[in-house]
Amino acid sequence: MVKALTEEEKLHKLVEAVFQDSDNDVTVAFKVTKSQSAWGALSRSTSKPRVLAIACKRSPTTQKFKVTLHVLKYSSSGFQARIVVRAKLYKMKHLSRVEVVPSDSTGCTFVLGFDNLKIQNVAPPQWTMRNVDERNRFLTTVIRLCKENLGRIPKIVGMDVVEMALWEQAHSDTAATPSGTVTTDGVDQTDLKVTVERELVSKAEEDDMEALLGTYVMGLDEAEAFSERLKRELLALEAANVHAILESDPLVEEVLRRLNNASEAVEDMDEWLGIFNVKLRHMREDIESIESRNNMLEMQVQNNAALVAELNKLLERLHVPPQYATLLTSGAFDESRMPQNVDACDWLAGAIRGMEPPLMDPAYANMRAVKDKRGELEKLKSTFVRRASEFLRSYFSNLVDFMISDKTYFSQRGQLKRPDHADLRFKCRTYARLLQHLKGLDKNSLGPLRKAYCQSLNLLLRREAREFANELRASTKVLRSSAVWMDNAVAGGGTAGSMGDTSTVSDAYAKMLRIFVPLLVDESAFFASFMCYEVLPLAPPRAGDEKSGDDEDDTPLDFDGADAKPTEQNAAEMEALNQALQELLDGIQEDFYAVVDWAYKVDPLRCISMQGTTERYLSSHKADAAGFVRRLLADLQARISNQFSKFLDEVCHQIEKHDRNVRQTGVLSYVPRFASLASRMEGLVQGMSRDMVDLAYTRLVGTMFTVLERIAQNDPKYADVLLLENYASFQNSMFDLANMVPTLARFYQQASEAYEQACTRYVNSIINMQFEKLFQFGQRVENLLYTITPEEVPFQLGVSKNELRKVVKASLSGVERSLQAMYKKMQKTLVSEELLPNLWDKCKVDFIDKYESLEALLQKCYPSETLSPSSTEMKELFKTV
Structure with a gap:
């Protein structure tokens, strides 16, 4: 016993x-064997030694204990290992089931079921205690802790609760403080005591049990004998009950006699009921026969009445009113007769729809009368569609021919006339409902009508555009000299300021767009609605648009007169439209091209304003579905860009034609003329044509600078003079424009850097002309200082004191004359005299900087030698020049 206690203390x-x-305190700890198997099966093949320990921790808020079950494993195999580590943790609040495995005859193997396990389809592990006492001690401890701290106990399966209570009562001392367990410091030992009264059986139940057990002399430890005695007493009670039943036999016989009498009465009543049932069955059959005959008669009457009504309705559908038949086959299409024709079309469309399911029962489809009437309606439809199509094709052609033959519809000499299609549209709208009915009757019939309308109206639109464009050009007055503006501006014949005003040219182009673009958009919208295209409106109303002259609503109408507005765009219909x-507007673009070409010949720079006008119209018509108008504006934009690009090609060609064999001096002619050109281009920029002008600036200025550098390379002696004079001229002429135009500002900065x-190169060449040897000597000294000390310099070859004195004497004797020679040289080489003061000032500053640096360098390396004149004296000498 002492050895076991010692082993349990070691485990503790x-x-x-x-x-x-x-913070956990260990309550109990037991050595167990873990095995994995299905519920109720025992498998020792994978058993592993483990330690089950119950730990408690008091909650600071509720002052209750939080009970946890810890599974500990040994760091090496076997029970003899000295170290255990934590393997798994279970919370007691999730313990829901304790089941003793029945396959283990010893009863030491049990399973603990927790309701929070993630994998419920895998059987929980089985735990095997070393003996039944340890099992009972562990389970009673678990039950007690669950009841005291959780207020409930888990479900017990495979184990007698009474037996456990008796065991706990018999081992109350060891259950209260079991040996080998650790009692929590914060838990009162009286609280941990397990009693039957508190855990399993109430006080009243215990009193009843003691009273029952007190009637027997047999001891409680003889459970099997006690059970046998209870069974014998139960059999004795059952035998007594059977005896009491047998003693009541006379009463049973009386009851049986009365039951026989009642059974005979029931049999008699059943016989009478059978007789009555047969009679009632025969009567019911007679009544059903009579009702069936009456129902058949009533049904026949109802069916005959319904058949007559249905035949009357069918005859009404099959009847063709003679007035409609006459209108559909031979009626006239005059404007006064159109309401009657529309009514006939309405009736015909309704009649055809009424012959088709679901308006007509499919059972009638094979009736001969229905087939004949459907064929008659189809014949009426084809006849009417053919007659109406022939009339409308002839009507469109005659209407346009009449307008073309009347010269008052078009512009004439000295009079620009705006195209007016109000009367044309009014006359066409008379037949709009007819076209809608034709589409409903035969959708394919609209194809030839649309083609005829497009061919006829195309002649009228082209004639109007041609006459308007010709008269527009003829009535626009421009100076003849403006036609050679480019040659004057580039080749040297004049300046931009001497040219005449050519704004009437761009105004004429803007007027052409202002008159015809809304007209083409309106014609496209009217054509789409008039010819029943299933598309959204092509030209939604926009604020500021000029009216085309007619106030009619061009939206399509349905058969009831309501606006027919499709909810979404039909791609196939849009493509066909x-x-x-x-086809409707093809060819009209040639007259727009003619106006663009004419404006270019008058003044190429007018392409800038025309481009801005075109871009504004193109931007305002981006939402229109009339694709031809957008394509026309895009083609005009491309044509204007090409014409302006051709103008730039000619200007760049004129710049590149400067004579390369003759020495160029002073400011080149194209530099100031570009300023005049840029000023005029800026005056013509309108809104979105900014990109085209910026590209023109990039191309022209790039060509100018390239040609300037090329000309300068032809004469390296005077290259810097040519460059600085031209770059200075470019800056002076572009100063104001560069402040307003970012592109010119970029080229202004480029010219400033090049200037x-x-x-710098030119000033250095002027200085080196008189003092090159002096400053070269200083450069040699400065190079030597990278490798030797200043004290060693006077002893080097070529930079000795004697060499210094010779160079100083040769360079600075007669320095006044040398300075005068520098000024005269600069004055002689510069063509632009206004640059002389600034360049001479720069020359003085650069020379003084170099002279002061040389003086400091010689003072450092030749302390006994001094420059004469000094830098201060040299500044005074420059003032005399």
Whole structure:
């Protein structure tokens, strides 16, 4: 016994060492064997040694204990290992089931079921205690802790609760403080005591049990004998009950006699009921026969009445009113007769729809009368569609021919006339409902009508555009000299300021767009609605648009007179409409091209304002579905860009034609003329034509700078003079424009940098003309200082004191004359005299900087030698020049 206690104490110390760093206190700990198997099956093939420990931790808020079950495993196999580690943790609040495995005859194997396991389809592990006492001690401890701290106990399966209560009562001392367990410091030992009264059986139940057991002399430890005695007493009670039943035999016989009498009465009543049932059955059959005959007669009457009514309705459908038949086959299409024709079309469309399911029962489809009437309606439809199509094709052609033959519809000499199609549309709208009915009757009939309308109206539109464009050009007055503006501006014949005003040219182009673009959009919208295209409106109303002269609503109408506005765009219909519009308006673009070409010949720079006008119209018509109008504006935009690009090609060609064999001096002729050209171009920029002008600036200025650099390379001696004079002229002429135009500002900065570089090179060449040897000596000294000390310099070859004195004497004797020679040289080489003061000032600054640096360098390396004149004296000498 002492050895077991010692072993349990060792186990307690091992477990307590695991929890020494936590707040948990170990309550009990047992050695077990873990095996994995299905519920109710025992498998020892995978058994592993483990330690089950129950730990408690008091909650600071509720002052209750949080009970946890810990599974500990040994760091090496076997029970003899000295170290255990935590393997798994279970919370007691999730314990829902305790089942003793029945396959284990010893009863030491049990399974703990937890309701929070993630994998419920995998059987939980089985735990095997070393003996039944340890099992009972562990389970009673678990039940007690669950009831005290959770207020409930888990479900017990495979184990007698009374037996456990008796065991706990018999081992109350060891259950209260079991040996080998650790009692929590914060838990009162009286609270941990397990009693039957508190855990399993109430006080009243215990009193009843004691009273029952007190009637027997047999001891409680003889459970099997006690059970046998209870069975014998139960059999004795059952035998007594049977005896009592047998003693009541006379009463049973009386009851049986009365039951026989009642049975005979029931049989007699059943016989009478059978007789009555047969009679009632025969009577019911007679009544059903009579009702069936009456129902058949009533049904026949109802069917005959319904058949007559249905035949009357069918005859009404099959009847063709003679007035409609006359109108559909031979009626006239005059404007006064159109209401009657529309009514006939309405009736015909309704009659055809009424012959088709679901308006007509499919059972009638094979009737001969229905087939004949359907064929008659189809014949009426084809006859009417053919007659109406022939009339409308002839009507469109005659209407347009009449307008073309009347010259008052078009522009004439000295009079620009705006096209007016109000009367044309009014006359066409008379037959709009007829076209809608034709589409409903035969959708394919609209194809030839649309083609005829496009061919006829195309002649009228082209004639109007041609006459208007010709008269527009003839009535626009421009100076003849403006036609050679480019040659004057580039080749040297004049300046932009001497040219005449050519704004009437761009105004004429804007007027052409202002008159015809809305007209073409309106014609496209009217054509789409008039010819019943299932598309959204092509030209939604926009604020500021000029009216085309008619106030009619051009939206399509349905058969009831309501606006027919499709909810979404039909791609196939849209494609067909654009193809028809191409045929309707094709050829009219040539007159727009003629106006663009004429404006270019008058003044190429007018392409800028025309481009801005075109872009504004194109931007305002982006939402229109009339694709031809957008394509026309895009083609005009491309044509204007090409014409302006051709103008730039000619200007760049004129710039590149400067004579390369003759020495170029002073400011080249194209530099100031570009300023005049840029000023005029800026005056013509209108809104969105900014990109075209910026590209023109990039191309022209790039060509100018390239040609300037090329000409300068032809004469390297005077290259810097040519560059600085031309870059200075470019800056002076473009100063104001560069502040307003970012593109010109970029080229202004480029010219400024090139000017500074040319000035630096030119000033250095002027200085080196008189003092090159002096400053070269200083450069040699400065190079030596990278490798030797200043004290060693006077002893080097070529930079000795004697060499210094010779160079100083040769360069600075007669320095006044040298400075005068520098000024005269600069004055002689510069063509632009206004640049002389700035360049001379730069020359003085650069020379003084170099002279002061040389003086400091010589003072450092030749302390006994001094420059004469000094830098201060040299500044005074420059003032005399």
